[in-house]
Amino acid sequence: MVPDTLVLTSDSIPLVADTMEVDSVAFPPEKKSSLEARVDYKSEDSLRFEIKSQRMYLFNQGDITYTNINLKANYIEIDFPNNMIYAHGSRDSLDKEIGVPEFTQGDMKFKSKIMNYNYKTKKGYIRRVFTQQDEGYLHGDIVKKMADDVTYMNTGSYTTCSLEEHPHFEFRFTRAKVIPDNKIITGSAYLAIAEVPTPLFIPFGYFPNKRGQRSGIIIPTYGESANRGFFLENGGYYWAINQYMDLTIMGDIYSRGSWALKPTFNYVKRYKYNGILKLGYAINKLGFKGSPNYERREDFEFRWVHTQDRKARPNSNFSANVNIVSNTFNKYNPSSSTEAYLSNTFQSSINYSTSFGGKYFLNLNFNHSQNTITKEINFAFPQISFSVNQFYPFRKKVRVGKLKWYEQIGLKYNLDLENRYNTYDSSLFRPGWFKDMQNGIRHNIPISGTWRIFKYINFTNSLHLRDRMYFSYINRSWIDSVITADTTIPGYYKTDTIYGFKNAFDFNFSSSINTRIYGMFQFKGGPIVAIRHMLTPAITFSYTPNFGAPGWGYYKEVSNDTNPVPTRYSVFQGSMYGGPPGDQSGLVTFSLSNNLEMKIRNRKDTVTGTKKIVLIDNFVISASYDISKDSLNWSPITMSGRTSIFKGLNIQYSSRWDPYALDSLGRRTNASEWKVNHRLLRLDNTTWDIGLNYSLSSDKAKKKKEATKGTEQEREDLSRYYDYYIDFDIPWSFSVNYNFRYTAAWNTTEKKRVPKIIQTLSFNGQLNITPKWKITLTTGWDFTNNQLGYTSVNIYRDLHCWEMSFGWVPKGAQQQWNFSINVKATVLQDLKLNKKKDFRDYY
Numbered sequence: 100m101v102p103d104t105l106v107l108t109s110d111s112i113p114l115v116a117d118t119m120e121v122d123s124v125a126f127p128p129e130k131k132s133s134l135e136a137r138v139d140y141k142s143e144d145s146l147r148f149e150i151k152s153q154r155m156y157l158f159n160q161g162d163i164t165y166t167n168i169n170l171k172a173n174y175i176e177i178d179f180p181n182n183m184i185y186a187h188g189s190r191d192s193l194d195k196e197i198g199v200p201e202f203t204q205g206d207m208k209f210k211s212k213i214m215n216y217n218y219k220t221k222k223g224y225i226r227r228v229f230t231q232q233d234e235g236y237l238h239g240d241i242v243k244k245m246a247d248d249v250t251y252m253n254t255g256s257y258t259t260c261s262l263e264e265h266p267h268f269e270f271r272f273t274r275a276k277v278i279p280d281n282k283i284i285t286g287s288a289y290l291a292i293a294e295v296p297t298p299l300f301i302p303f304g305y306f307p308n309k310r311g312q313r314s315g316i317i318i319p320t321y322g323e324s325a326n327r328g329f330f331l332e333n334g335g336y337y338w339a340i341n342q343y344m345d346l347t348i349m350g351d352i353y354s355r356g357s358w359a360l361k362p363t364f365n366y367v368k369r370y371k372y373n374g375i376l377k378l379g380y381a382i383n384k385l386g387f388k389g390s391p392n393y394e395r396r397e398d399f400e401f402r403w404v405h406t407q408d409r410k411a412r413p414n415s416n417f418s419a420n421v422n423i424v425s426n427t428f429n430k431y432n433p434s435s436s437t438e439a440y441l442s443n444t445f446q447s448s449i450n451y452s453t454s455f456g457g458k459y460f461l462n463l464n465f466n467h468s469q470n471t472i473t474k475e476i477n478f479a480f481p482q483i484s485f486s487v488n489q490f491y492p493f494r495k496k497v498r499v500g501k502l503k504w505y506e507q508i509g510l511k512y513n514l515d516l517e518n519r520y521n522t523y524d525s526s527l528f529r530p531g532w533f534k535d536m537q538n539g540i541r542h543n544i545p546i547s548g549t550w551r552i553f554k555y556i557n558f559t560n561s562l563h564l565r566d567r568m569y570f571s572y573i574n575r576s577w578i579d580s581v582i583t584a585d586t587t588i589p590g591y592y593k594t595d596t597i598y599g600f601k602n603a604f605d606f607n608f609s610s611s612i613n614t615r616i617y618g619m620f621q622f623k624g625g626p627i628v629a630i631r632h633m634l635t636p637a638i639t640f641s642y643t644p645n646f647g648a649p650g651w652g653y654y655k656e657v658s659n660d661t662n663p664v665p666t667r668y669s670v671f672q673g674s675m676y677g678g679p680p681g682d683q684s685g686l687v688t689f690s691l692s693n694n695l696e697m698k699i700r701n702r703k704d705t706v707t708g709t710k711k712i713v714l715i716d717n718f719v720i721s722a723s724y725d726i727s728k729d730s731l732n733w734s735p736i737t738m739s740g741r742t743s744i745f746k747g748l749n750i751q752y753s754s755r756w757d758p759y760a761l762d763s764l765g766r767r768t769n770a771s772e773w774k775v776n777h778r779l780l781r782l783d784n785t786t787w788d789i790g791l792n793y794s795l796s797s798d799k800a801k802k803k804k805e806a807t808k809g810t811e812q813e814r815e816d817l818s819r820y821y822d823y824y825i826d827f828d829i830p831w832s833f834s835v836n837y838n839f840r841y842t843a844a845w846n847t848t849e850k851k852r853v854p855k856i857i858q859t860l861s862f863n864g865q866l867n868i869t870p871k872w873k874i875t876l877t878t879g880w881d882f883t884n885n886q887l888g889y890t891s892v893n894i895y896r897d898l899h900c901w902e903m904s905f906g907w908v909p910k911g912a913q914q915q916w917n918f919s920i921n922v923k924a925t926v927l928q929d930l931k932l933n934k935k936k937d938f939r940d941y942y
Contacts, residue, residue, distance in 0.1 A: 138163065220246055249276065260900035272288040313339055327355050335347065348361075404420050476523065480520075511544070512543070544563075547559060573596055574594075638688070696713055735758070785841075786840070842855045
């Protein structure tokens with residue numbers, strides 16, 4: 100007899116099998132199998148085969164894998180003649196349903212209560228489905244899966260909440276069609292929040308389900324502004340052109356006539372380059388037309404950032420960072436960055452650089468800068484620089500023995516060519532603007548050589564050749580006064596610009612000697628190991644001929660009818676690179692540089708066991724004596740230094756001491772300070788800069804900072820979207836930045852040194868009140884006006900699939916508040932509620 104049923108437990112069969120042999124059991128004649136590949140199956144409890152009906156049953160954590168299909172459930176039944184698989188879960192001792200079917204086919208995954216699936220036709224009939232589709236989740240009571248993986252749903256919902264049971268919100272519908280990696284289309288649907296239906300109803304639903312870029316409409320934010328009326332802001336269209344570029348066109352419109360258009364173009368080519376081009380044009384109308392407070396402003400913005408991958412061209416690079424705005428654009432059309440609103444200076448640059456053989460370097464630049472307060476705009480285009488690395492013309496290609504003295508002579512070459520245009524935004528590119536441009540060419544050839552004498556002394560000599568080429572120069576003349584019967588026009592100097600080529604050549608020679616002297620004191624015990632002092636004395640002599648002599652033609656004289664003594668002027672006055680010096684000089688400069696370091700014991704250093712602390716970093720004392728002058732030969736003595744004894748504390752010091760006394764008008768005289776006031780030096784001015792930056796955060800924040808230290812993309816995103824970045828993984832952190840500057844300079848009017856103190860204090864902090872609540876604070880103190888500086892308070896609440904935020908700037912030019920509650924997922928980013936009072940409403 101042939102048994103009808105064969106039961107095998109997990110103790111008697113392997114957990115994975117594709118064939119089974121049973122002795123003395125006669126099977127019916129073999130039919131042609133509809134299976135196309137190997138079937139792997141296993142279960143935690145047992146497997147049961149019904150030979151006559153050709154069915155197989157898997158109990159408790161059944162697992163079947165067939166081609167790219169995997170099914171897991173507590174109960175699985177396979178009907179081989181009909182090519183069907185049936186699966187459902189079971190209930191535990193607490194009557195809780197466990198082991199529900201989990202079906203996976205390629206990238207498609209879903210859970211269900213009951214499942215019927217034909218593995219030949221790849222069609223299925225499924226009850227109570229839960230599946231993830233891109234950023235969203237689908238719930239369906241009855242689902243039909245077709246052979247092309249398209250599914251049809253009867254009674255279900257769509258949400259971005261990841262809860263399998265009782266999602267926080269959902270769009271409920273009666274029928275839907277799901278096309279994988281494309282879209283989800285539903286019939287009429289309504290929004291339910293916390294399982295409570297709302298009046299929000301849509302006639303049909305369309306949810307993008309395609310990975311990567313997706314074109315679509317950007318829903319605007321609506322609201323009301325006190326000065327502009329009702330508005331729709333940041334609405335438009337996103338066009339995913341291809342995988343390399345996209346275009347976003349957004350705009351604003353207000354009921355009182357204001358509007359703005361803001362297109363943004365992004366492009367990227369992997370391992371080559373990436374960039375963003377952003378334009379903005381706005382008409383801002385504040386108040387009612389005809390009222391005293393009515394304003395109409397026309398604003399624009401041009402932003403372009405281009406970055407080349409370093410691997411694309413190792414020997415050349417092209418980059419751009421262009422930021423051109425009108426003087427009130429960031430005031431009435433604020434960007435995402437608070438820093439942009441608070442800035443009043445903007446700079447732009449476009450650069451191309453390349454090298455030839457590692458010896459020759461070429462740089463092409465376009466630079467722009469503007470000040471939105473003074474409305475001054477400066478352009479520099481083109482800026483061309485070419486340089487040659489130092490080379491030794493007298494050296495042999497193959498070195499033989501010790502270098503000769505002349506083989507130590509080195510030569511460099513630098514070429515600079517520049518064209519500048521400085522103006523104001525109101526007169527930008529007015530007729531004849533090209534006559535206001537400045538331009539010039541400069542050649543620099545430094546020739547130098549360094550020799551070692553007496554083993555420890557460096558002896559350096561250098562000759563510096565300079566040549567300046569201009570295409571215009573000035574000529575000054577005196578216009579006599581004009582006396583008429585009615586008025587008198589006083590005489591004046593008239594300056595004319597002469598257009599034509601003019602060359603200016605000059606040179607100077609210098610010679611210097613320097614050495615280093617070390618002193619060290621070691622300690623036998625205690626925390627200090629040693630203190631080392633390094634002195635670098637130097638003496639330099641430099642000579643410059645008198646290029647103001649008439650033979651050079653660089654300086655001219657003009658006299659007037661009131662002063663018989665002629666006035667000398669340079670024909671290159673106001674030129675881009677200036678002109679040659681007009682007086683002879685022979686300077687002997689003395690300088691002494693000091694560095695003081697201390698080495699202490701440090702248990703954290705397991706290699707050396709010590710730590711180095713810089714006590715004095717380059718404290719320099721210098722003075723010079725001009726042998727070519729007949730009086731006031733000594734220059735003021737300057738002192739400067741810096742130190743950073745503790746981490747986060749920086750101190751810089753500078754001062755100038757004059758050996759000559761002042762007359763009653765505050766002018767230097769040839770009388771020494773010792774002769775007049777019985778002191779060696781007079782303090783002319785001094786400056787102290789103290790900066791303190793202190794940060795403190797939880798250990799978790801420090802570990803995360805270290806872990807993401809090398810993540811370039813995260814650093815870029817954090818910098819770009821800093822105002823929107825919320826990290827709940829950091830329990831708390833805060834930082835304090837304090838800067839103190841003290842200056843005391845001689846005031847000739849008051850005939851004394853006038854002290855001036857500038858202080859700035861800023862504070863940044865964040866605190867997780869609970870795992871879901873975070874508060875951040877940015878503030879500072881304005882010591883000049885004795886009031887709070889820019890202050891902002893932000894409160895965030897993580898609502899699982901939603902988020903809530905409240906931002907408040909209590910005072911200042913950007914005074915405002917903003918409340919927002921929205922869905923986190925970008926696919927439903929327009930499902931939000933915003934309430935705000937913009938800072939522009941306070942004007």
